[in-house]
Amino acid sequence: MNKENIKILVVDDEEGILDVTECFFERKGYQVYTAGNGEMALDIVNREKIDCIFTDINMPVMDGLELAEQIRHIDSTLPVVVMTGYPSLENTIQTLKNGVVDYLIKPVKLEQMELTLRRVLRERELFVENLILKEEVERRERLHQLNNDLVKKVEEVNTLNRVMEDFAALNSSYEIFNKVVRLSVEELKADLAFFHVYSQQDSTLILVDKAGAENKKHPAAYSIDIPEQEKAFIIESLGNDHTPCLIKDAVGIPSMKGQVNSFMVAPLKIRDKIFGIVSAYIFQEPRFFGEQDIYYLSFITQKAASSIEHIALYENIYENLFSTLFAFVSALEVRDLYTRKHSTRVARLAQLIAEEMGCSEEELDMINVAGSLHDIGKIGIRDDILLKPGRLTEDEYEKIKEHPAIGADIISTLGLWDRESQIIRHHHERFDGMGYPDGLKGKQIPTLARILSVADCYDAMASDRAYRKKMDKEVVLDIIIKNSGTQFDPDVVDVFLQVADQDLPDDF
Numbered sequence: 001m002n003k004e005n006i007k008i009l010v011v012d013d014e015e016g017i018l019d020v021t022e023c024f025f026e027r028k029g030y031q032v033y034t035a036g037n038g039e040m041a042l043d044i045v046n047r048e049k050i051d052c053i054f055t056d057i058n059m060p061v062m063d064g065l066e067l068a069e070q071i072r073h074i075d076s077t078l079p080v081v082v083m084t085g086y087p088s089l090e091n092t093i094q095t096l097k098n099g100v101v102d103y104l105i106k107p108v109k110l111e112q113m114e115l116t117l118r119r120v121l122r123e124r125e126l127f128v129e130n131l132i133l134k135e136e137v138e139r140r141e142r143l144h145q146l147n148n149d150l151v152k153k154v155e156e157v158n159t160l161n162r163v164m165e166d167f168a169a170l171n172s173s174y175e176i177f178n179k180v181v182r183l184s185v186e187e188l189k190a191d192l193a194f195f196h197v198y199s200q201q202d203s204t205l206i207l208v209d210k211a212g213a214e215n216k217k218h219p220a221a222y223s224i225d226i227p228e229q230e231k232a233f234i235i236e237s238l239g240n241d242h243t244p245c246l247i248k249d250a251v252g253i254p255s256m257k258g259q260v261n262s263f264m265v266a267p268l269k270i271r272d273k274i275f276g277i278v279s280a281y282i283f284q285e286p287r288f289f290g291e292q293d294i295y296y297l298s299f300i301t302q303k304a305a306s307s308i309e310h311i312a313l314y315e316n317i318y319e320n321l322f323s324t325l326f327a328f329v330s331a332l333e334v335r336d337l338y339t340r341k342h343s344t345r346v347a348r349l350a351q352l353i354a355e356e357m358g359c360s361e362e363e364l365d366m367i368n369v370a371g372s373l374h375d376i377g378k379i380g381i382r383d384d385i386l387l388k389p390g391r392l393t394e395d396e397y398e399k400i401k402e403h404p405a406i407g408a409d410i411i412s413t414l415g416l417w418d419r420e421s422q423i424i425r426h427h428h429e430r431f432d433g434m435g436y437p438d439g440l441k442g443k444q445i446p447t448l449a450r451i452l453s454v455a456d457c458y459d460a461m462a463s464d465r466a467y468r469k470k471m472d473k474e475v476v477l478d479i480i481i482k483n484s485g486t487q488f489d490p491d492v493v494d495v496f497l498q499v500a501d502q503d504l505p506d507d508f
């Protein structure tokens with residue numbers, strides 16, 4: 001810093017001292033400001049960028065110590081040097097307390113003042129540099145920490161999302177058990193993980209699945225199942241509150257000593273009851289599970305528990321609904337001696353054709369539901385029309401034709417079988433577009449509906465009806481062949497003929 005850029009302020013109530021000091025420092029090339037009292041001094045400090053202040057202690061209005069104190073509030077780095085005639089210990093302590101950096105004893109030698117000035121300016125420079133440096137370091141540390149926190153958070157959210165997606169795609173409890181142990185190994189880097197079902201009755205653990213990291217040597221005791229002694233310890237660890245638990249070392253548990261470095265257990269609870277227990281292990285390695293791992297494990301088990309509950313609930317609702325609806329269909333068929341078991345046979349034949357055509361498991365399930373319930377819409381048709389032994393009038397026939405749409409409506413309002421309801425709606429469409437209710441043509445008709453149509457017509461002709469005896473199998477097959485390409489999809493008819501060629505079940 002050049003001298004001409006350095007601004008010093010001298011505060012004294014003795015004008016003579018101010019003049020001499022001003023003259024001396026100006027000659028040396030400094031910019032000098034003078035003030036006769038504290039208030040004037042504060043005014044200058046607020047206006048100018050002062051680098052150092054020399055002040056007398058005993059002054060009217062405001063003494064030097066109070067001035068130093070006020071300046072500290074304005075700028076804590078601005079050095080204040082006090083000049084006093086009567087240095088006492090008490091005075092000295094007070095000056096330092098008020099943030100004064102140095103004091104000079106009157107009468108003050110001007111050269112000494114300049115030396116002090118240079119020293120305090122150098123100290124201030126260092127102090128400010130340090131402060132900036134410190135702030136910079138702190139800022140960097142804070143940024144680094146923030147960045148780390150953010151990366152961790154993102155990783156955490158990704159892991160949780162992955163876990164959620166993984167569970168959403170599962171359809172059975174066994175898949176869920178397997179997913180739990182695999183996630184423990186893949187996400188939590190466990191060397192080995194077990195899933196045991198917990199038997200409430202006798203407080204035992206029954207192994208249902210396990211997973212281990214490849215290329216990790218598992219102690220012999222863990223190669224089949226965890227030792228019995230340890231199972232008791234696991235149940236005990238969960239305690240009365242059944243909360244997940246993390247054990248960093250296994251000291252004190254004889255079966256684990258020297259084999260397990262770190263392990264954790266989490267219960268899988270359904271409606272507050274322990275259904276199963278997951279345990280995850282790290283073997284002889286300088287590595288431990290941390291708080292984050294137990295958090296993930298408990299998230300995984302909670303997710304698994306709700307998936308299992310959801311599947312059980314869904315299966316239950318599904319089964320219940322299906323049996324209720326099927327009971328309706330059976331009740332309908334029972335009223336008409338001739339259509340008894342028609343839907344069951346149609347469902348079975350449609351499944352056989354679908355299987356031969358290479359349909360997936362899911363489609364086979366769909367055609368079973370749709371086939372079993374395809375005539376459920378007949379619930380909405382009056383008995384005198386439905387059970388009429390003779391020929392139907394045109395109006396009556398129109399009424400009968402409403403049954404696919406009524407059936408599809410009943411099924412689709414349940415929200416569970418949208419695709420099945422479409423198959424039901426279109427089971428009376430014709431390949432040439434002359435069918436009902438929508439007059440769909442060719443491949444516009446859902447494949448499974450085209451299959452169902454063949455199965456339905458075959459069974460209707462091959463069984464006794466109120467108005468005629470059943471026809472011979474050959475005659476029926478002939479009729480179906482003749483209508484291939486018009487009423488029926490020729491591809492379905494080809495496959496159907498292969499199925500019919502083999503021995504059809506007794507019912508057919």
Ligand SMILES: [Fe+2]
Nearest residue numbers: 374375427428
């Ligand atoms: Fe029908």
